[in-house]
Amino acid sequence: MKVKVEKYPGLSIGSNGHLCFSGADCVRLAKQFGTPLYVISEDVFRDTCRAQRAAFEKHCPDAHISFSTKALTALALMRIAVQEGLGLDASSPGELFGALKAGCKPENTILHGNFKKAADLEFALGKKVGRIVVDSFEEIEELDSVARRMKVRARVQVRVNPGVEAHTFELLKVGMLDSKFGLPLQNGDALEAVRRILKKKSLDFMGVHYHIGSQILDPSPFRIAAERAMEFLLTLRREAGATVRELNIGGGLPVRYDSRHPMPTPEQFARQVCGTVKKMAKANGLDMPRIILEPGRSVAGPAGITLYTVGPVKRIPGIRDYVTVDGGLSDNVRPGLYGATYDGLLANKAASAARMKPFRVCGRHCETDTLFQSLRLPDPAYGDILAVLSTGAYNYSMSSNYNKFPRPAMVAVSKGKARLIVERETYEDLYRKDLPEGKG
C-alpha cells in the first residue's frame, strides 16, 4: 500500500519525483545538511498553532493555548509558538528555562511535574512563572514555604485525576485512577488539596488542571473528563466556597501516523469540551472558567519528518528482508518504547512505479532497534533517502546519545527555503561533561 502523501500537510511530490516538504526537496536537504535530519515545516507548525487557537476560540472566545514544549523542545519553534500567540508549558525547570529563553513572557508559562523539588519551585518563582500546577499535598507545603521565604504569591492550579479511561497506548494513559499523576477526585483528595491551598496566603488558587492521556483518537473521553471536572467545580463552590477561574484540560489531541486512518479535527474536541463546560456552568449558575489547552503532539507532530540514508539491504530468503538506516533508537525511541508506528517512503523514489515489497526497517544501534516492523518500499537500495512522517513530536525531545551517536541536526523549511535551527552534535559534544581525571 502506498502512503497517501496528500493526507500529510506540507508534503508533495516534485516534478523530479522527489518528496518535497513545504516546497523543499527532501533529497537536496539530505545532501545539504546530512542525515539523519529532523525537518520541521515552519508553515505547518504555524498552521497547527493557528488551527488549535481557531478551534477553541470559536467555542470559548477567551480560551488560552499553551504549547507543551516537551513535544519539541527547540528554541526556534518555541519562539514561533509564542509569535502565534501561544503560551508555553514546561514539565521541568529545564523546559521552563527554554521557554523563557525562547521569549515567552513569564506570565504565559506553566510549570508541571509530579515531584518538583524546593530548588525547582524557587527557580520558577524567581523567574515569575505564570502558573505552577501542584500535584501532591507535599508540594503544597513545599511551595508555601518557598513562596513565603521569597515573599511572593504563587499562582497555582491543582492537578486532579478525573479517573477517565482514554484509549491510547498503555503508558500514555494518565487520567485513570491508577496513575502517579494528579490528586484523585473520587476519594476527596482533590477537594482537600484545594482547601489547604485556600488557607495559605502565599498561594493564589487559580484553577483546576487535568490531562487524561496522549494521542486520543476519540473526542468522547474529553467530554466525560470535562463533565467530571465541572462536577468538581460545583463541589468546590459548595464545600469550600472556592471560585475556579481556570480549567486547564491538558493535551492529548491526536496526529496522523497512518494515511489510511480517519482523523478527528481539533474542532471536534473543542466542541465537546467547551459545549460541556458552557452547558454545565449555565445550568448551575457558575461563572464560565477560562479554558486552557496544552497541546504538544498535535502542534508539533505533523510539522516534522525525519530523513535517513539507507545503508545495507539484507535479504534472508524465505524469512525477511531488512533495510538499514543511519539512525534509529537514539533519534526515535518511540517504536521501541511504545510500539509506535509511522508512515514512511523513499524520498528519492516517491513517484516510483516499482513494485512495493515489505521490509523490516532497522537502525544502526548495537541492538535490535526496529523502526518499522514492516514497511512497503519500492526497490530500496544503498544511498536512498528514507523519510519517516509525522515525527515532529517526541522524537527530537526524547533523543539520546546511546552508542554515542551525535544527535541529528534540525532544519526549518518554509516556502521552499531551509534554515538550520539545531546544529548536529559533534563528537566533542558527546564527552563535554566527562572528567577523565576525576575532580574533588
Ligand code: LLP
Ligand atoms: N499537558 C500535560 C500535563 C502533559 O502531561 C502532556 C503530555 C501534555 C500536556 C501534552 O500532551 P499531548 O498534546 O502531546 O498529547 N512521550 C510520549 C508522550 C507523553 C506525553 C506526556 N504528557 C510519546 O512519545 O508519545
